[in-house]
Amino acid sequence: MNITAQLSCKSRPANLVVFLQLMVAIFLIVLSGCQSTRDSRLSGHDNLENQELNYGQYYLLLSQFNEQQLMDEIHQLPPSQVDETKSIASNLTIGWQLKSVLLYALPKSPVHNPFTAKTKLNQLSLDAAILTPADFALFSMLKEQLNQQVLLLNKLTLAKKSHDKVKQKYLKQQIEFQHLQQQIIQLKKLEANINEHGR
Numbered sequence: 001m002n003i004t005a006q007l008s009c010k011s012r013p014a015n016l017v018v019f020l021q022l023m024v025a026i027f028l029i030v031l032s033g034c035q036s037t038r039d040s041r042l043s044g045h046d047n048l049e050n051q052e053l054n055y056g057q058y059y060l061l062l063s064q065f066n067e068q069q070l071m072d073e074i075h076q077l078p079p080s081q082v083d084e085t086k087s088i089a090s091n092l093t094i095g096w097q098l099k100s101v102l103l104y105a106l107p108k109s110p111v112h113n114p115f116t117a118k119t120k121l122n123q124l125s126l127d128a129a130i131l132t133p134a135d136f137a138l139f140s141m142l143k144e145q146l147n148q149q150v151l152l153l154n155k156l157t158l159a160k161k162s163h164d165k166v167k168q169k170y171l172k173q174q175i176e177f178q179h180l181q182q183q184i185i186q187l188k189k190l191e192a193n194i195n196e197h198g199r
Contacts, residue, residue, distance in 0.1 A: 053095065055135045059102050062109070070109050077103070097124055098139065105142060114153065118146040 104117035
């Protein structure tokens, strides 16, 4: 009995070490798989055979990036000019354009510009056959929000222009008022001089 108790005690630490080594190996495999999945999603180069990009997840991922990561993502996109040999309706081109729309629409993006995002989105004919229902809903909602944002920005611009005009008018009236005050003072002095000489 004593020998079997000693053997089971000695085998427990060995089993524990093997178990821990196995857990570390599994953890490293899972971690490297997550990293390679993230890297392939961010590569900016869509594979035509694998168009499973979820734009909602891509937008959430972009929102977590810092400015340098956003700039890297922007530089990975091809130039906005479409090559004459490529159809504007190709899935690859539409994918790039939709990514650029999200980058322009993201408020913390270095290239944030709702006007450009709205223009790019309006140039695309969003087809439910190309996008998943969730992505189609995302871009439809984004289009409405960009339209509202552009309207508000236009109203804000008009209000600023109106404010600037009122401010300029006010400053002009202040200058005229000061000029009139100086004239009144001069007239009072002239009147005082006439009254002194008239006596």
